[in-house]
Amino acid sequence: MPDHDEPTRLDDFLSSIQGADPFAEVADASEAHRVEHASTLAGGEQECGVYPSSALKMRLLAAIGRATNAKRVLEIGGGLGYSALWFADFVGDGGLVETIDRFAEHVEAIRRYAERFGMGDRISALAGEADDIMLTLDSTYDIVHDDGWFGAQPSYYDRLADLVRPGGLLVMSNWFLLEHAVTGQSPVDWSQVLGPTWAEEIKSYARRLAADERYDVSFVQRPAVALAYRRTDA
Numbered sequence: 165m166p167d168h169d170e171p172t173r174l175d176d177f178l179s180s181i182q183g184a185d186p187f188a189e190v191a192d193a194s195e196a197h198r199v200e201h202a203s204t205l206a207g208g209e210q211e212c213g214v215y216p217s218s219a220l221k222m223r224l225l226a227a228i229g230r231a232t233n234a235k236r237v238l239e240i241g242g243g244l245g246y247s248a249l250w251f252a253d254f255v256g257d258g259g260l261v262e263t264i265d266r267f268a269e270h271v272e273a274i275r276r277y278a279e280r281f282g283m284g285d286r287i288s289a290l291a292g293e294a295d296d297i298m299l300t301l302d303s304t305y306d307i308v309h310d311d312g313w314f315g316a317q318p319s320y321y322d323r324l325a326d327l328v329r330p331g332g333l334l335v336m337s338n339w340f341l342l343e344h345a346v347t348g349q350s351p352v353d354w355s356q357v358l359g360p361t362w363a364e365e366i367k368s369y370a371r372r373l374a375a376d377e378r379y380d381v382s383f384v385q386r387p388a389v390a391l392a393y394r395r396t397d398a
């Protein structure tokens with residue numbers, strides 16, 4: 165699933181004034197990994213799927229996580245661990261980030277990077293399909309980051325709401341697709357990747373989220389991320 169939340173000149177300027185990305189090495193390794201892994205997969209780069217988050221998005225999520233004193237984070241779609249490291253940084257000592265990925269080689273890399281950055285005790289990488297792993301979890305989380313969905317409402321949509329604690333936050337990456345769907349302008353022909361009805365499916369998922377009484381949802385476009393506050397009264 166290509167990211168194609170392509171950096172703009174504004175993104176480049178902001179990155180240049182915001183100081184070094186402490187985990188840039190893992191983002192770079194993720195890009196290189198995807199090309200290499202793709203050569204062994206019938207579905208190529210999209211099947212590997214390791215498109216790391218942007219540093220701008222992770223800075224925003226780190227600010228939210230710190231301000232809300234988030235201690236428990238669940239992530240669907242760990243990749244090589246780039247976003248998990250940002251989460252682990254703000255949950256602090258005693259906090260825990262659990263991150264799910266379907267590829268054993270991704271999970272091994274997450275564990276390796278967690279150790280390398282001294283965060284081995286704060287990151288737990290879980291190997292398997294999100295649908296299966298999420299059924300085994302009996303905790304609730306301050307923040308759930310869904311970086312696994314792409315192009316349509318995920319099969320685990322209802323399970324997400326069980327796992328975000330009331331008063332917590334469901335964060336969904338990849339919502340740059342909504343602007344592409346609504347404006348009809350995109351750097352990528354998504355119908356080749358997601359099928360001919362992709363734009364309708366994206367808009368339909370956005371409508372479903374916006375109407376879901378369990379959440380108050382904001383669709384942010386720069387950086388592209390949807391934030392769904394889990395209401396305490398629903």
Ligand SMILES: C[S@@+](CC[C@H](N)C(=O)[O-])C[C@H]1O[C@@H](n2cnc3c(N)ncnc32)[C@H](O)[C@@H]1O
Pocket residue numbers: 194212213214215216217240241242243244245246247248264265266267270292293294295311312313
């Ligand atoms: C966009 S990448 C994650 C990038 C990572 N969060 C980061 O910022 O570096 C998506 C990852 O999710 C995994 N994935 C996607 N859907 C999944 C599912 N249903 N169950 C388990 N893993 C999934 C893919 O294997 C891929 O590694």
Ligand SMILES: [Zn+2]
Pocket residue numbers: 197198201202212213214267270
């Ligand atoms: Zn891969």
